Amino acid sequence: MPAITRRAVATLAVAAAALAAAALPAAAQTKLKWGHVYETSEPYHKWALWAADEFKKRTNGKYEIEVFAASSLGKESDINEGLSLGTVDIIYTGQLFAGRAHGPLAIGGAPYMFRDLGHWQAFRRSDLFRELGEGYEKRTGHQVVSLTYYGERHVTANRDVTKPDDMKGLKIRVPDAPLYTMFPRAVGANPTPIAFAEVYLALSQGVADAQENPLPTIQAKKFYEVQKNIVLTGHITDALLTIVSGGTVKRMSQDEQKALAEVLRAAADRCTDDIVQSEKDLVGWFRSQGKNVVEVDRKPFRDATAKLHMSRDATWDQKTYDRLQGLASATN
16 A cells, blocks of 8 residues: 555544544533523522532533523423423423422412411422422423422512502512412402513513512512512412423433432522522612512411412312421421
């Protein structure tokens, strides 16, 4: 074989080997998509990024999770559908959205369902919550892995609100899930479903007169800029489910599944701590911004709403309701 030909063959062989070597990490690495509707400034996103980095470390770089914030993969209903369509692997979602697939799971997102944060913590750690997650998995194939505190939901409005009667006829934005309308209907308000990404514009243009969300979200989404009053109704002790697509889980080994679950639960714990602290700090912050933060007597609001807990709105049975109400509040 002529020298030039031998050199050409050798060069081609080296190039082919280099290309094969370069391709190996890409082929070995699996990229996962985590979608949610919250801002990059919020703790949910911060701890999702931490979980992504931690899972990558625990799997020696085999898995890389890319986190898509602020509805960049679609509205909340879209990312829920994406679990089955294969367009997303992990999501944060409200219990009422997941409850569309398995009604009993929505109970934790119903208004005035919890006495206090300790009661919610007890539910989060309970056999009841685990069983509700298993019921959802049987219906959908997807796994409920953890529950992250989202905060107490409060009303913001340009109208003065101190008692239930003050909310009569108030056009209040709620998420597009039926149970979010329970509290507004109980107090005579007019619930108006609007996509999360469109709320600020709707408030500024008068499409809605009011909205309801936890204090950290009211700050992050800047709703306070177009609302005069922050009314501490605390009508929902809300939380986000972290759900992993069943198709994604099936592609993982048992050790990888265990590592992912541990990381997601740790992220939920740390994010919960951040939200609890943020709620404590934000009342003073909003007042420093000139906002009227109203501390109302919640009992009349609660009494009006509790009448609907086992009405036609309920997607759970009496036994599930009684088990939740019978949980003793956690002390930490």
